[in-house]
Amino acid sequence: MRGAAPNVPLIALRGIRKRYGGNGSGRPQVEVLRGLDLDIHQGEFVAVVGSSGSGKSTLMNLLGCLDRPSEGSYHFDGHDVASLGADELAWLRREAFGFVFQGYHLIATESARENVEVPAIYAGMPEHERAQRAAALLGRLGLPDKLENRPNQLSGGQQQRVSIARALMNGGRIILADEPTGALDSKSGAEVMALLRELADAGHTVIVITHDREVAAQARRVIEIRDGEIVGDSAQGTAPILSGQTLPRLDMAEAAQAGGASFAADVREAARTAWRGMRLNRARTGLTLLGIVIGVASVIVMLAIGEGARQRVVQQMGTMGTAILYLGSRPPPTGGPAGMLTPEDLEAVAALPEIRRVLPVIGDPITVRYGSADRQVYVFAASEEMPLVHHWPVALGRYYTDAEDHDLAPLVVLGHKAHRHFFPDTPNPLGKQLLIGHSPFEVIGVMAERGADSGAQDYDDMVFIPYRAGRARVYQVQTQPDYVVVEAASSADVLPAERAMKALLLSRHGREDFGIGNAGARLQAEAATRQSMTVMLGLIAAVSLVVGGIGVMNVMLMTVRERTREIGIRMATGARQRDILRQFLTEAVLVTVTGGAVGVALGVLIAAVLIAFTVPVVLSVTAMAGAFLCAVATGLVFGYMPAKTAARLDPVVALAGE
Numbered sequence: 068m069r070g071a072a073p074n075v076p077l078i079a080l081r082g083i084r085k086r087y088g089g090n091g092s093g094r095p096q097v098e099v100l101r102g103l104d105l106d107i108h109q110g111e112f113v114a115v116v117g118s119s120g121s122g123k124s125t126l127m128n129l130l131g132c133l134d135r136p137s138e139g140s141y142h143f144d145g146h147d148v149a150s151l152g153a154d155e156l157a158w159l160r161r162e163a164f165g166f167v168f169q170g171y172h173l174i175a176t177e178s179a180r181e182n183v184e185v186p187a188i189y190a191g192m193p194e195h196e197r198a199q200r201a202a203a204l205l206g207r208l209g210l211p212d213k214l215e216n217r218p219n220q221l222s223g224g225q226q227q228r229v230s231i232a233r234a235l236m237n238g239g240r241i242i243l244a245d246e247p248t249g250a251l252d253s254k255s256g257a258e259v260m261a262l263l264r265e266l267a268d269a270g271h272t273v274i275v276i277t278h279d280r281e282v283a284a285q286a287r288r289v290i291e292i293r294d295g296e297i298v299g300d301s302a303q304g305t306a307p308i309l310s311g312q313t314l315p316r317l318d319m320a321e322a323a324q325a326g327g328a329s330f331a332a333d334v335r336e337a338a339r340t341a342w343r344g345m346r347l348n349r350a351r352t353g354l355t356l357l358g359i360v361i362g363v364a365s366v367i368v369m370l371a372i373g374e375g376a377r378q379r380v381v382q383q384m385g386t387m388g389t390a391i392l393y394l395g396s397r398p399p400p401t402g403g404p405a406g407m408l409t410p411e412d413l414e415a416v417a418a419l420p421e422i423r424r425v426l427p428v429i430g431d432p433i434t435v436r437y438g439s440a441d442r443q444v445y446v447f448a449a450s451e452e453m454p455l456v457h458h459w460p461v462a463l464g465r466y467y468t469d470a471e472d473h474d475l476a477p478l479v480v481l482g483h484k485a486h487r488h489f490f491p492d493t494p495n496p497l498g499k500q501l502l503i504g505h506s507p508f509e510v511i512g513v514m515a516e517r518g519a520d521s522g523a524q525d526y527d528d529m530v531f532i533p534y535r536a537g538r539a540r541v542y543q544v545q546t547q548p549d550y551v552v553v554e555a556a557s558s559a560d561v562l563p564a565e566r567a568m569k570a571l572l573l574s575r576h577g578r579e580d581f582g583i584g585n586a587g588a589r590l591q592a593e594a595a596t597r598q599s600m601t602v603m604l605g606l607i608a609a610v611s612l613v614v615g616g617i618g619v620m621n622v623m624l625m626t627v628r629e630r631t632r633e634i635g636i637r638m639a640t641g642a643r644q645r646d647i648l649r650q651f652l653t654e655a656v657l658v659t660v661t662g663g664a665v666g667v668a669l670g671v672l673i674a675a676v677l678i679a680f681t682v683p684v685v686l687s688v689t690a691m692a693g694a695f696l697c698a699v700a701t702g703l704v705f706g707y708m709p710a711k712t713a714a715r716l717d718p719v720v721a722l723a724g725e
């Protein structure tokens with residue numbers, strides 16, 4: 068559709084009525100506009116004059132597509148406005164109209180230049196071009212040195228000129244000025260009227276609304292309105308008086324496809340506004356941020372602590388061996404003496420397919436002496452398989468062999484701490500003689516350190532001697548092992564091995580005069596407990612994240628309420644619902660992204676402090692990314708509702724806000 072023929076009025080109102088109240092609103096119905104017919108042609112300079120309350124502003128809002136009539140038709144350039152969608156109306160407001168409001172309606176937090184730029188943002192004008200045009204317009208209107216002033220740093224007349232510049236930013240084909248001089252002293256008022264006259268001379272269609280007949284008299288056509296009806300029109304029956312120039316007509320077909328700015332530019336713009344909003348409300352933003360920061364940091368730290376505890380247990384399972392069972396003689400539950408575990412019993416156990424190794428152990432605290440130093444040390448007598456069963460390497464020297472065990476060789480391997488105790492100044496004690504009980508033993512090796520995290524640190528205090536030498540030279544009175552370490556073929560075989568061993572020994576002994584302990588099962592149960600603890604800690608932390616999200620929602624709701632008028636201004640200058648939605652969502656997301664990032668940093672910091680205090684903590688990138696994304700998602704979810712509320716606001720209602 069091209070613009071209609073030149074003789075078609077730009078604005079054609081027929082039978083326009085506007086009613087407020089009634090219909091169950093609790094207030095009596097009042098009809099503010101009562102059947103208006105009005106044609107305005109392109110290039111006219113019209114004043115609508117009437118006393119206060121006669122319906123002028125209502126008419127102006129209808130003309131500018133900020134409001135819809137209760138009845139009657141409005142054709143803009145031949146197109147029925149009632150048939151236009153929300154986006155097309157936004158396009159009209161942006162491209163066709165420029166509003167100059169009585170109360171200026173500038174955004175208080177933005178500079179003069181930025182206020183002038185607002186309509187161009189929604190038209191998608193590139194940033195530098197926008198800034199240049201805004202500066203040029205403000206310069207032309209006599210404010211070249213006030214570009215960066217906020218509205219509260221400008222006089223009334225200057226603010227009104229800023230709002231005229233804003234009306235012209237996108238071309239301002241039709242300037243709608245509602246009492247533009249109403250709040251100004253007479254001199255500033257005269258200047259503003261002179262400006263409007265210049266614009267009319269340059270081809271803009273100018274519609275001024277005023278209660279002041281002197282002001283109205285400066286227009287080329289004066290329409291008088293009283294109690295919602297037109298009671299006089301200076302152009303009645305005459306041809307419209309047009310200025311010499313005319314601006315090209317708008318192509319209404321563009322309304323349907325007008326895209327506005329690119330997505331990236333939109334988001335950048337929204338982020339800029341959002342950032343400013345956050346800075347201006349530092350205290351409130353800070354508190355909201357705190358909620359998110361605490362939520363994210365606690366999720367990260369809790370999960371790291373839980374994971375640290377779990378991995379420690381897993382590590383213990385590795386060093387203790389998950390496939391290990393302990394066998395010892397016990398008095399039977401039915402009463403009677405404890406059984407004997409004979410070498411034949413152990414051979415039979417070792418022959419079971421589910422079992423890999425059988426390691427009989429004798430161990431007791433014995434006085435061990437080196438030179439003049441003596442101390443009680445746990446002397447661990449077992450076969451050469453001990454390092455294999457416990458997954459425990461030798462750090463220095465070597466372990467004794469099966470042959471040496473058979474030969475009753477008096478050899479000893481020291482635990483890490485035992486080495487330090489007896490030979491504090493000798494890094495290499497190999498070849499030294501220790502007196503264990505009354506027998507000399509030669510040091511041939513030192514075991515690697517098991518350390519505090521292994522769950523078997525007291526092994527570091529022990530010394531290790533061959534089983535047979537131990538029985539022959541130290542534990543002469545011992546008739547059977549203190550206990551037997553049994554290694555199953557694999558950790559999956561632990562339970563079958565336990566069952567098979569029990570059945571075998573029952574059949575050999577005829578009664579349950581032995582006991583079997585299962586270290587792997589105990590550790591696995593412990594690991595499972597830690598796991599569920601991790602999950603619980605994580606859940607608690609997640610709840611705090613949700614609380615942070617509710618904080619975001621609260622702040623966003625307050626922001627929307629506080630900034631209703633700003634939303635109205637943005638809509639009046641052409642913002643679409645989706646622009647408003649995007650702006651408020653961006654604010655919510657910006658808060659949560661900032662909070663999330665600070666939270667991640669804080670979580671890592673706390674974890675580092677914990678590590679410094681040797682708390683086992685394992686940071687996981689997944690947990691960090693998860694917590695961060697959750698925070699952002701929370702912002703989106705909880706920011707959406709207030710943002711939607713803002714976007715749904717009716718432009719007139721929003722403008723009247725505050």
Ligand code: ADP
Nearest residue numbers: 087088099117118119120121122123124125126
């Ligand atoms: P003017 O601009 O000529 O002073 P308005 O158009 O602002 O007049 O208002 C005309 C009448 O409509 C007034 O009596 C006013 O009280 C009433 N009015 C305006 N807006 C509303 C509204 N949203 N709800 C109810 N009455 C309204």
Ligand code: MG
Nearest residue numbers: 123124125246
């Ligand atoms: Mg008014």
